[in-house]
Amino acid sequence: MAYHKYYHQTVRAVGRPVEIRTRRGTVHRGIIHRVTPHRLYIRPVSGNRGYGGFGYGYFGGYGWGGAAEAFAFGAITSIAFLAFFW
Template identity: 50%
Template sequence: MSAHYYDLCNRHRGRAVEIRTKDGRVHRGIINHVNQQKVYLQPMDGGPRNLGGFGYGFYGPGFGFGGLGIGIALGAIGTLALLPWFFW
């Protein structure tokens, strides 16, 4: 199933999404980066503990903690929904 979400996230890179994980957590943001293990979101709501701002992290300039944003494991994704821009 994670291969399905990997392809889906790559197709919608740069789009606003809502990801619900299997444990019930909800993450809203813009898909910033995708690798074989995780999808990284630029938070739309400031993120946890307000770590969602622009900065220079481990991977270079970018949004969120570490420069890539909030990382969510592809295997933990329960649902992924595209959000309209006016929601932001």
């Protein structure tokens, strides 16, 4: 898939949970935080707690893993949109 297709696919999905596989074989799960023409930023979700039942409005440590991680579209091999948290 061309990089511009990843961009157009993800720019409409800000706020949705995703699973990203990189060329190095690592898997990252999180919520799309921001998208630029060259990078995708996700908020990692720690552990298996998801949002802890508090929804989008609660950011007090239940599920958020810290600062957003940035991925170049060229390093991404696949993006899967998740219907729910693991």
